[in-house]
Amino acid sequence: MDNLIVVDHPLIQHKLTILRDIETGPKEFRELTKEITLLLTYEATRHIKTHSVEISTPICRTEGKMIEDKKVTVVPILRAGLGMMEGVLSLMPNASVGFIGIYRDPETIQPVEYYAKLPGINDNEIFVLDPMLATGVSSAAAIEYVKKAGGKHITLMCLIASPEGASFISSKFPDIKIFTASLDEKLNDHAYIVPGLGDAGDRLYRTK
Ligand code: URA
Numbered sequence: 170m171d172n173l174i175v176v177d178h179p180l181i182q183h184k185l186t187i188l189r190d191i192e193t194g195p196k197e198f199r200e201l202t203k204e205i206t207l208l209l210t211y212e213a214t215r216h217i218k219t220h221s222v223e224i225s226t227p228i229c230r231t232e233g234k235m236i237e238d239k240k241v242t243v244v245p246i247l248r249a250g251l252g253m254m255e256g257v258l259s260l261m262p263n264a265s266v267g268f269i270g271i272y273r274d275p276e277t278i279q280p281v282e283y284y285a286k287l288p289g290i291n292d293n294e295i296f297v298l299d300p301m302l303a304t305g306v307s308s309a310a311a312i313e314y315v316k317k318a319g320g321k322h323i324t325l326m327c328l329i330a331s332p333e334g335a336s337f338i339s340s341k342f343p344d345i346k347i348f349t350a351s352l353d354e355k356l357n358d359h360a361y362i363v364p365g366l367g368d369a370g371d372r373l374y375r376t377k
Pocket of ligand 1: 360368
């Protein structure tokens with residue numbers, strides 16, 4: 170899987186271990202989700218374009234480089250993707266945000282999109298956020314939606330990926346890079362990632 174990047178760093182490993190722990194409560198879970206996402210964003214944005222600007226330091230005129238974060242769009246998949254949004258926005262505060270709500274129909278097992286609102290995306294760099302890349306079905310539906318809306322430069326960011334989900338996305342969208350903090354062992358019979366961290370949405374918002 171050439172397009173899967175596991176961002177392996179001691180800080181990420183440390184934070185992810187606390188995140189996985191069943192004893193970690195929602196406040197810390199949200200803080201860690203934000204921090205890990207911020208660290209992933211550092212790697213996932215290496216390719217974005219910079220432009221030169223002239224500035225004055227207290228010593229002299231000089232040229233520096235800047236990114237155009239207005240040309241970045243963040244697309245969290247509701248609801249757990251919301252937990253990652255602040256991590257990206259803390260580094261690129263002028264990015265626009267689009268939302269896609271998807272659930273899996275328990276009868277058909279097909280993804281159902283129940284809400285979508287995207288800003289104009291033109292040639293923007295788009296970061297789709299899905300903390301748990303499990304089967305990959307929701308991420309794939311969100312990526313399809315963004316592509317249909319004209320998105321061309323799409324990156325998927327997640328906290329934990331399963332081998333099944335990563336290979337599904339990777340073969341369906343060979344042009345899309347996936348950044349994750351961990352590639353876990355497998356999916357269980359209920360499509361939860363093992364060892365994983367449980368249900369990310371429930372842990373973010375204490376709904377169980
Ligand atoms: N969604 C989650 O929140 N956790 C999983 O393990 C799989 C999907």
